Amino acid sequence: MKSVTEFEDEPERGEYSTRHQVLHELLVNGSATTAELADRLGVTPTAIRRHLGILEASGQVVEKERYVRGRRGRGRPAKAYALTDRGRSSFFQDYDTLALQALGALVEAAGPEAIVTVGERRYGEVEARYHQLRAEAPDADPVEALAIVLREEGYAAHVSEVPGGHQLCQYHCPVAHVAAEYPQLCEAETSMFARLFDTPVQRIATIAHGDGVCTTNIPLGTPNGPHKREATRA
Helix, strand or coil, rough: CHHHHCCCCCCCCCCEEEHHHHHHHHHHCEEEEEHHHHHCCCCCHHHHHHHHHHHHCCCCCCEEEEECCCCCCCCCCCCEEEECHHHCCCCCHHHHHHHHHHHHHHHHHHHHHHHHHHHHHHHHHHHHHHHHHHCCCCCCHHHHHHHHHHHHCCEEEEHHHHHHEEEEEEECCHHHHHHHHHHHHHHHHHHHHHHHCCCCCEEEEEEHHHCCCCEEEEECCCCCCCHHHHHCCC
């Protein structure tokens, strides 16, 4: 049997401690079970459970039932851990406060519409990079191309197929605290998605509004959507 001291914090692994690695894994890839975290980080499930217990007690992670599509098998519901707002805030920097102050001054001087201009300029850079990737690889999946650009910008974006289209999930938002105060930034991002795929998209959740992930549904069969090349070849 292990002694109590053997369950103390493991030594630093490079830049991050194991506990911080757990937080980072949940930030980048979304919710995960104890077994999944242990496998990804190369530590025992017992050690992961201890770290998760401490993180849960400090309010940085929360245990929740994992959603399973289709009929669930027998046994206990799958449980997974996800970051809370407090856990996510550990990755934010002091420049969030500075950004809020700067935008507040901008609104006072130029009015609320100035935030729309800021959002359009910010996402204009994302658009330019997206079009560059599409020109370099025209046969690549357009939604995955967007996810690549978003990952480059720190959004931890992943794409999955859902009935009727694709779902784009952003497990981290570098401007979440700012967007919570100025939702025009989220609206500008949603407009950009619709513009890139030339179709209305459905934003069903945002980190800025208290959800654990920004989630957008993108329908299939649109002019610039995921199945454009299949329809053309047909």
